[in-house]
Amino acid sequence: MADSPYIFEIDESNYEQIVLRGSFQVPILVDFWASWCQPCQMLMPVLAKLADEYQGKFILAKVNTEEQQAIAQQFGIRNIPNVKLFRDGQPVDEFAGALPENEIRAFLDRHLPRESDGTVAQAQQLLMGGDAQGARALPEQAREQDPANPRLALMLAQTCAAAGDVDGAEQVLDTLPADEQDNPETKMLRGQLFFERIAQQGTPGADPAARVEQSPDDSDARYRLAAQQIVTNDIAGALDNLLLVMQKDRKYGDDAARLALLKVFDMLGDDPAVNRYRARMFALLH
Structure with missing residues (x-):
């Protein structure tokens, strides 16, 4: 392990060069560990094996938290083992505990470049x-x-x-x-497919926007218009229309508008708009 060109012991003298600067060239996997930590001792040989097997696709940087307390404190390390993946000078993902090898491989493969x-x-x-x-x-x-x-x-x-x-x-x-099912991109695409299906199920040749203009209280038309707006990335318009359906016709489609709103919130994740629209939805519920 000590002779591996892909594994480095990190201290304050080489931290910036290997972890921060190095991560602009290749992903750096930083293992925060301690000698008294039994799970750390279980994890270390697995990480070392993968570092050698991946042949430089990532570098394993080992930080002894007992000896390098300043580095550990910088990243708020309280429980170990803690493993962080650095890209372009920043931690982009992490895991805690002695995960099995197959889960660590999956973790790495989400981030490491592949020919395909x-x-x-x-x-x-x-x-x-x-x-x-x-x-x-x-x-x-x-x-x-x-x-x-x-x-x-x-x-x-x-x-x-x-x-x-x-x-x-x-x-x-x-x-x-x-x-990968909880990946933000996956959740976003699943949400888009959900609304694409709703949009496809409308009356062939019928424009929901025209239907809404002719009959503003047509809940089905407004619901399908909202689905169409999601597909075309008019998220704000879709949320406003779903809230309007929920306000005027809670029984439509067995509360379909509220369920669709929750689907959009899940798609948007941490987007600041979620809190605003969630508050408006809550006000309608109560």
Whole structure:
């Protein structure tokens, strides 16, 4: 372990060079540990094995919290083992405890570059250019060589959605491992598919905006208009319309407007708009 070119003992003299500056070149996995910590002793050989196996795709930096208290305090380390992944000078993800090897691999694979990531970028360019079918073919082919890359699956689902294949997109998302299901991108896409399906279920050829203009109290038209607005990224307009349906017609679709609002809140995550609209929803409920 001591002779590995991919593992470094960190102190104040090399912390900035290896962890901060180094993370602009390659991901740095920082293991905060102590000699008295039994889970730390269990975790260390697993991390060392992976560092050597990944052959420089990441660097393992070990911080003895007993000897390097200033560094540990800087990151608020209270419980160990604590492992943080640094990119571009900042911690971007972490885990605590002696996780099994397969979970650590999954943690690393979410962040480490893979050859097939180039396909994701190519597909994104085609998608932005309006070629949904061409974009879809790239991740489909690449997944045959690298089926474990979740970024390929997510891109494939996005291209399916862009082509109007909601069922196909949902089936692809269902193949993602459990730890990827809570990924913000996954949750956002699932929400978009939920509203895409609602928009598709409307009366063929009927424009919900025109229906709302003709009949402002038509709850079904306003609900489907909100779904259409989510699909076209008019989030504020959609939230306002869902609140209006909830205010005027709570019974519509077995409280469909409130449930849709919760779905949007889940899609938006930490967006500041969530608190504002959640407060408005709460006011209507009470």
